[in-house]
Amino acid sequence: MRHLPIFLDLTGRMALVLGSGEPAERKAAPLRSAGARVAMRMRFDPSDLTGCVIAIGANAPDSDLQALSQAAQALGIPVNVVDRPELCSFISPAIIDRDPITIAVSSSGTAPVLARLIRGRIEALFPPAYGRLAAMAERFKLEIRRQLPDLALRRRVLERLLTGPAAELVFAGREPEAEALFAASLKEEPSPGGMVFLVGGGPGDADLMTLRAQRLLGEADVIVHDRLVGEGVLDMARRDAERIYVGKRRANHCLSQGDINALLVRLAQEGRKVVRLKGGDPFIFGRGGEEAEALAAAGVAFEVVPGVTAALACAAQARIPLTHRETTRSVTFITGHTKEGRLDVDFAPLVALGGTIAVYMGVVSLPQLRDGLFAHGLDRQMPAMLIERGGTARQRGLRGTLDRLVEDGPAWSTGGATLVLIGKSVERGIHAQESHIPI
Numbered sequence: 001m002r003h004l005p006i007f008l009d010l011t012g013r014m015a016l017v018l019g020s021g022e023p024a025e026r027k028a029a030p031l032r033s034a035g036a037r038v039a040m041r042m043r044f045d046p047s048d049l050t051g052c053v054i055a056i057g058a059n060a061p062d063s064d065l066q067a068l069s070q071a072a073q074a075l076g077i078p079v080n081v082v083d084r085p086e087l088c089s090f091i092s093p094a095i096i097d098r099d100p101i102t103i104a105v106s107s108s109g110t111a112p113v114l115a116r117l118i119r120g121r122i123e124a125l126f127p128p129a130y131g132r133l134a135a136m137a138e139r140f141k142l143e144i145r146r147q148l149p150d151l152a153l154r155r156r157v158l159e160r161l162l163t164g165p166a167a168e169l170v171f172a173g174r175e176p177e178a179e180a181l182f183a184a185s186l187k188e189e190p191s192p193g194g195m196v197f198l199v200g201g202g203p204g205d206a207d208l209m210t211l212r213a214q215r216l217l218g219e220a221d222v223i224v225h226d227r228l229v230g231e232g233v234l235d236m237a238r239r240d241a242e243r244i245y246v247g248k249r250r251a252n253h254c255l256s257q258g259d260i261n262a263l264l265v266r267l268a269q270e271g272r273k274v275v276r277l278k279g280g281d282p283f284i285f286g287r288g289g290e291e292a293e294a295l296a297a298a299g300v301a302f303e304v305v306p307g308v309t310a311a312l313a314c315a316a317q318a319r320i321p322l323t324h325r326e327t328t329r330s331v332t333f334i335t336g337h338t339k340e341g342r343l344d345v346d347f348a349p350l351v352a353l354g355g356t357i358a359v360y361m362g363v364v365s366l367p368q369l370r371d372g373l374f375a376h377g378l379d380r381q382m383p384a385m386l387i388e389r390g391g392t393a394r395q396r397g398l399r400g401t402l403d404r405l406v407e408d409g410p411a412w413s414t415g416g417a418t419l420v421l422i423g424k425s426v427e428r429g430i431h432a433q434e435s436h437i438p439i
């Protein structure tokens with residue numbers, strides 16, 4: 001370790017910033033946040049250091065910066081000059097401010113860009129709400145001491161509170177509920193409190209997942225996932241987390257929905273932090289609603305984390321605006337799933353709406369879908385598109401009228417998850433010839 005990290009108390013203390021403009025302002029801001037009284041000077045005068053406990057130089061004439069460094073070091077005042085390591089007695093870290101939690105990252109001056117990249121990763125890991133969580137723990141400090149005199153027990157309970165359902169409520173912006181839960185669980189005997197997260201994993205590529213989903217994957221004890229979840233997504237999981245595959249394929253179910261519901265309830269009741277990871281969004285044709293009902297009925301705490309649903313990912317990558325001010329005022333998500341061979345779609349209002357139609361699980365029933373739409377007056381020339389593996393590097397597209405897609409679709413398909421988009425806006429998509437996107 002080349003430098004010792006410390007956190008300096010600057011409340012009410014004097015700080016000198018030598019320099020002007022944006023670079024100097026950028027240095028003054030965190031000093032002020034830490035409660036320092038900041039004197040800003042364009043030129044250096046040794047008397048400026050009187051009473052100062054820290055000095056920073058940024059964007060000032062070189063001779064002034066050198067004089068500042070020398071004078072400050074002679075007086076034992078920590079000094080930093082931006083981009084001039086030879087003039088520094090301390091280096092300033094990249095800061096993640098989750099007040100009262102502060103994380104400082106340093107590359108010992110060797111690679112500040114890397115330090116900033118690392119800061120970005122850490123910021124993603126600890127959302128701003130961590131500060132609110134720490135503040136809540138602070139508010140309960142006395143109460144916790146009073147209720148739990150034993151230090152080891154106090155630690156265990158605190159750890160559980162800070163990573164369990166109460167913490168998740170804080171992250172979800174439901175602080176009053178979190179406080180109530182936090183208070184209630186302090187009074188109870190510590191019991192294992194499992195929880196289930198119904199998490200949207202997005203369309204496949206890991207970087208289309210939300211930061212919240214990534215964080216939960218890194219924290220989960222067990223991950224229950226199915227076929228639509230991409231490999232890169234699962235790579236985000238904690239190495240030692242248990243993974244349970246409950247994949248479903250049409251007419252070839254691994255586990256029935258009832259079995260999955262029961263599994264989630266059982267895992268939570270064992271006190272585990274469970275992530276139920278689903279492709280896209282858990283509440284769009286993902287049967288997340290049924291799982292939520294089963295969890296609620298069993299009294300298991302759960303949260304839902306949204307994900308980028310297939311229609312949004314496919315449209316974005318194919319550059320098809322799902323709505324458009326001039327031509328397309330609505331978008332409807334429907335399922336082409338059939339029950340006993342019958343398609344349950346209310347065609348008349350769908351055609352009347354005149355917007356974009358996104359059909360999930362619609363490839364097999366595409367002929368019926370086409371017939372129904374045409375029978376209710378849809379223009380036979382209405383543009384449509386099949387998009388396979390949307391939102392991933394392997395996305396493919398087939399554009400044409402519904403007649404053409406019905407005819408050519410089966411031979412074109414390579415068996416990946418496929419969405420059907422129908423509507424005027426499909427025409428507005430930027431076509432393959434004009435882009436480098438593999439459509």
Ligand code: SAH
Binds near residue numbers: 310360391
């Ligand atoms: N909850 C998921 C949808 C599950 S239903 C979501 O929000 O995206 C499964 C159907 O979604 C598939 O049959 C297919 O129509 C569609 N789908 C899911 N992922 C897809 C992808 N990457 N590309 C195209 N369609 C996809």
